[in-house]
Amino acid sequence: MIEAINLSKRFDSKWVLKDLNLKIKKGEFYCFLGPNGAGKTTTLKIFTGLIKPTSGRALIEGKDIFLYPTQVKKIIGYIPDFPFLYEALTVREFLEFVGEIFDIEKKVLNKRIEYYLEIFNIKDKQDFLIKELSHGTKQRVVYISNFIHTPKVLFIDEPLVGLDPYTINLVKKLLKEQTKKGVTIFMCTHILNIAEELADRIGILDEGRLIAQGNIDELRKLVPAQKLEEIFLKLTEK
Amino acid sequence: MIFFKTRFLFFKNKLKRKWQNNPLKVILPFLFIMFSIWGFYRLCLEGLNFLNNLGGLGSVILGKLFYIFFLTVFVMLIISSAILSYISLFRSPESEFFLTLPLKYEEISFNKYFESMILASWAFLFIMPPLILAYSKTQSLSIYVPVLSVLYLVPFVLISCFTGFFLSILILRYFNLRKLGKILFFIGIGVLLFILIKVKFFSSPSSQKSSLFLSKLVPYFKFSKIPLLPFYWTAEGIKCLESKEFLRACVFLSNLWSLSFLLLSFISNLGKRFYLDCFQKASQLSYRKKFQRSFLDNFFDRLALPRYFKAFILKDIKLFIRDPLQWSQFLIFFGLLFVYFVNIREFSYHLLGDIWKNLIVFLNVFSVFCILASLGTRYVFPQMSLEGMNFWILSLAPVSIKKIFLEKFIISFLPSFLISFFLISISNIMLEVKGIKFFIISFVVLIVCFTIMSICTGLGAYFADFTKKHHLEVVSGFGGILTLILNVGYLTFSVILFAGIFHCYLIGKLKIDLKKILFITFGIWAILSILFSISLLILGYNALKKKEF
Numbered sequence: 001m002i003e004a005i006n007l008s009k010r011f012d013s014k015w016v017l018k019d020l021n022l023k024i025k026k027g028e029f030y031c032f033l034g035p036n037g038a039g040k041t042t043t044l045k046i047f048t049g050l051i052k053p054t055s056g057r058a059l060i061e062g063k064d065i066f067l068y069p070t071q072v073k074k075i076i077g078y079i080p081d082f083p084f085l086y087e088a089l090t091v092r093e094f095l096e097f098v099g100e101i102f103d104i105e106k107k108v109l110n111k112r113i114e115y116y117l118e119i120f121n122i123k124d125k126q127d128f129l130i131k132e133l134s135h136g137t138k139q140r141v142v143y144i145s146n147f148i149h150t151p152k153v154l155f156i157d158e159p160l161v162g163l164d165p166y167t168i169n170l171v172k173k174l175l176k177e178q179t180k181k182g183v184t185i186f187m188c189t190h191i192l193n194i195a196e197e198l199a200d201r202i203g204i205l206d207e208g209r210l211i212a213q214g215n216i217d218e219l220r221k222l223v224p225a226q227k228l229e230e231i232f233l234k235l236t237e238k
Numbered sequence: 239m240i241f242f243k244t245r246f247l248f249f250k251n252k253l254k255r256k257w258q259n260n261p262l263k264v265i266l267p268f269l270f271i272m273f274s275i276w277g278f279y280r281l282c283l284e285g286l287n288f289l290n291n292l293g294g295l296g297s298v299i300l301g302k303l304f305y306i307f308f309l310t311v312f313v314m315l316i317i318s319s320a321i322l323s324y325i326s327l328f329r330s331p332e333s334e335f336f337l338t339l340p341l342k343y344e345e346i347s348f349n350k351y352f353e354s355m356i357l358a359s360w361a362f363l364f365i366m367p368p369l370i371l372a373y374s375k376t377q378s379l380s381i382y383v384p385v386l387s388v389l390y391l392v393p394f395v396l397i398s399c400f401t402g403f404f405l406s407i408l409i410l411r412y413f414n415l416r417k418l419g420k421i422l423f424f425i426g427i428g429v430l431l432f433i434l435i436k437v438k439f440f441s442s443p444s445s446q447k448s449s450l451f452l453s454k455l456v457p458y459f460k461f462s463k464i465p466l467l468p469f470y471w472t473a474e475g476i477k478c479l480e481s482k483e484f485l486r487a488c489v490f491l492s493n494l495w496s497l498s499f500l501l502l503s504f505i506s507n508l509g510k511r512f513y514l515d516c517f518q519k520a521s522q523l524s525y526r527k528k529f530q531r532s533f534l535d536n537f538f539d540r541l542a543l544p545r546y547f548k549a550f551i552l553k554d555i556k557l558f559i560r561d562p563l564q565w566s567q568f569l570i571f572f573g574l575l576f577v578y579f580v581n582i583r584e585f586s587y588h589l590l591g592d593i594w595k596n597l598i599v600f601l602n603v604f605s606v607f608c609i610l611a612s613l614g615t616r617y618v619f620p621q622m623s624l625e626g627m628n629f630w631i632l633s634l635a636p637v638s639i640k641k642i643f644l645e646k647f648i649i650s651f652l653p654s655f656l657i658s659f660f661l662i663s664i665s666n667i668m669l670e671v672k673g674i675k676f677f678i679i680s681f682v683v684l685i686v687c688f689t690i691m692s693i694c695t696g697l698g699a700y701f702a703d704f705t706k707k708h709h710l711e712v713v714s715g716f717g718g719i720l721t722l723i724l725n726v727g728y729l730t731f732s733v734i735l736f737a738g739i740f741h742c743y744l745i746g747k748l749k750i751d752l753k754k755i756l757f758i759t760f761g762i763w764a765i766l767s768i769l770f771s772i773s774l775l776i777l778g779y780n781a782l783k784k785k786e787f
Binding site: 011012048049050051052066069070071073074076078083084086088089090093097098100101102129131 | 240244247248251252255331332334335337338339340341342343514515518521522705
């Protein structure tokens with residue numbers, strides 16, 4: 001479903017991503033871990049079409065995002081850590097805007113909006129301007145805006161920033177449900193227990209290179225440690 | 239259409255919320271805009287009537303001015319739309335958001351072109367109708383001329399803004415912006431030196447006579463009549479309507495519209511071919527190499543100032559220098575005034591009669607103050623709000639809010655005074671202003687700068703809103719508009735007060751001794767201005783103390 005072939009990115013003379021090769025299957029929950037500046041967000045930005053790679057290819061469902069940008073973007077969703085939202089639109093107006101961009105039929109769109117507003121417990125805030133919402137509520141709006149167009153692949157950067165325990169629990173449940181429905185999730189995070197709890201496979205990136213990859217048992221075989229935190233620290237220590 | 243619908247919703251929601259919060263926030267700006275349009279209309283009418291009444295030469299100049307106006311607007315629209323296109327296409331978070339959506343690059347480009355066109359031309363659309371109405375009135379034209387001229391103005395704006403849009407893509411795609419910036423800086427210095435040498439700074443071409451001035455100017459107007467360029471088609475088309483040459487008017491109209499459609503059809507191709515590459519290049523521009531310890535750091539290290547004060551000043555100066563949008567506007571506005579002031583003698587203004595010279599002296603002062611007021615409102619007023627989420631750093635620092643507040647005031651007052659004083663002194667020297675007039679004007683500059691910066695800093699602190707992230711968001715609020723109105727009102731009053739005294743003296747209507755009345759007026763005015771400034775600073779400071787971060 002997601003494939004990186006020798007993916008590299010250079011800013012000026014610095015390589016922030018070097019020869020990344022990975023394959024993620026349909027319905028898989030893949031977690032990308034790495035210290036700050038390891039190249040996680042750059043990878044996400046390449047897969048979402050925001051940054052062109054210096055070399056290599058980024059494929060989603062077999063299609064290169066830079067050769068077929070519109071087709072690929074129709075089937076992906078992106079949840080950045082600090083997302084862009086139109087502050088002067090109401091929650092409902094923003095969700096309708098996204099729905100129209102994804103060309104969702106009006107009736108279906110309204111049903112989905114109603115459903116997710118209910119699920120995320122913000123139905124009473126649908127007529128609030130986005131600028132009047134707290135950071136956590138804004139994050140919920142971003143999740144809804146991604147769920148309403150039923151993406152096949154979901155890219156998430158730091159998924160739980162600013163969320164309360166109730167919403168964290170809800171998001172974890174919803175993401176797991178999405179993978180059961182066949183949605184592939186590619187997530188970058190620093191919260192190791194979330195990765196341990198949710199991910200089918202974990203990739204560890206350091207200084208732009210993928211230094212380890214596999215499920216938690218496979219990683220334990222690489223480094224003799226029990227907890228993911230210990231494995232991560234041993235793999236990335238200088 | 240979805241983009242336009244979204245923009246309309248923004249506007250509707252903002253207006254609705256403002257109206258619900260306080261109807262005055264809608265009514266006051268609306269009245270201010272209407273009053274400004276009316277004021278501009280009156281100004282144009284008076285100016286055009288004056289030229290019309292001059293007779294032969296006046297009518298010739300009036301005709302030429304019409305073409306020059308369109309040429310100037312054409313150039314201004316190109317520059318502003320180039321800057322705005324660059325920001326909205328490549329630097330706005332919205333573009334990044336669009337790129338993650340299933341939108342074609344051509345759709346994004348098209349939408350952004352219209353967005354930057356509206357942003358670049360809205361002010362022009364406010365000044366155009368009053369000017370054309372005033373022109374029609376002075377020429378006693380039928381009402382259909384100003385109405386039909388709209389048909390010429392729309393494609394004129396489309397073409398000018400496309401040129402700016404195209405330039406922004408072209409420059410970003412094919413030039414290294416960092417190198418280009420440095421090259422332009424050195425070219426600027428070269429041009430400055432050339433001007434200083436060429437105009438024989440501080441020397442006076444005494445052979446020229448003021449009566450020849452206007453007639454000597456006429457041949458220079460030729461450049462506004464280049465028949466292959468759209469500003470000429472617009473001006474000439476409207477002129478043809480005026481002279482009832484309808485067939486010719488239609489030719490220019492069809493020229494304008496066909497070129498507009500042709501250029502609009504290029505936008506998709508430009509977007510498709512270049513948008514993503516340019517976006518990459520623009521994003522990489524912000525990926526900077528680490529900054530070295532600068533000349534500024536070393537310079538401030540040597541100054542005997544409190545450490546906290548040096549740290550705050552350095553931070554503000556660095557943020558200013560690293561934001562080209564800020565300093566480029568200062569450079570453009572004050573640079574243009576500088577070029578104009580050093581060229582005053584080329585226009586022989588210093589040879590005019592005393593009454594005219596007095597008018598020009600105070601008009602120059604007025605223009606510097608106007609720019610100061612607008613830049614103050616644009617940048618000084620929002621500086622407290624823009625500390626935004628970072629304000630916790632300042633408020634947790636072991637430095638009182640009072641000191642932070644004073645630093646903000648000093649860093650805005652000192653440079654504004656030095657620049658204004660420098661520019662106005664050049665103007666005064668070139669116009670051969672001497673003695674008491676030079677002295678009074680210099681002190682007027684000091685007090686006006688102090689007051690304008692007090693208004694901006696005081697009200698900026700009073701209306702500080704730490705949730706705002708951009709200058710425009712802060713300035714477009716009620717506080718910003720109130721600041722602008724107070725600034726414009728205050729500086730207009732001050733300039734008219736002193737210009738009026740000198741004018742009355744020159745026309746012999748002043749019964750009392752000039753020095754006496756000047757010192758009394760200046761004394762009272764200065765005391766009132768300082769009291770007003772201090773009250774606003776105290777008001778702002780007290781409000782800031784009570785703010786919760």
